Amino acid sequence: MTHVPTELRREVIERAGNCCEYCRIQQDDYFFTFEIDHIIAEKHRGKTTSDNLCLSCPDCNAYKGSDIASLDPETNELTMLFHPRKHNWSDHFKLNGVRIEPLTAVGRVTEFLLRFNMIERVIDRELFGSVGHYPCNS
Numbered sequence: 751m752t753h754v755p756t757e758l759r760r761e762v763i764e765r766a767g768n769c770c771e772y773c774r775i776q777q778d779d780y781f782f783t784f785e786i787d788h789i790i791a792e793k794h795r796g797k798t799t800s801d802n803l804c805l806s807c808p809d810c811n812a813y814k815g816s817d818i819a820s821l822d823p824e825t826n827e828l829t830m831l832f833h834p835r836k837h838n839w840s841d842h843f844k845l846n847g848v849r850i851e852p853l854t855a856v857g858r859v860t861e862f863l864l865r866f867n868m869i870e871r872v873i874d875r876e877l878f879g880s881v882g883h884y885p886c887n888s
């Protein structure tokens with residue numbers, strides 16, 4: 751894992767509003783420190799530049815790993831994952847309560863691979879939502 755310079759790290763956190771750019775939970779609510787994710791992983795020649803970095807909670811980052819695409823369960827087509835710098839979250843997902851429902855192929859592969867709706871994660875979001883902290887506004 752490449753070191754992300756402090757200034758760039760700060761820029762990514764501020765741009766994200768301290769929120770996971772995949773599942774939209776707030777870092778302030780979470781026990782573990784959020785991580786700077788290479789959207790296109792370094793092993794695929796993704797660079798450590800602002801336009802390839804996003805803020806991710808540890809769960810999203812762990813399930814995403816170095817993946818950049820998956821097979822859409824509806825069409826079996828190879829489909830790129832959600833790219834927080836190129837895609838608009840609400841074009842690909844919608845909230846049903848605190849469940850994250852995909853709207854597109856990009857949404858379907860990302861929701862599946864990052865396991866947005868694992869019961870433990872839904873329970874966490876219900877808790878954050880009950881005190882008005884979910885979803886993040888960013």
Ligand SMILES: [Zn+2]
Nearest residue numbers: 770773807810
């Ligand atoms: Zn997340």
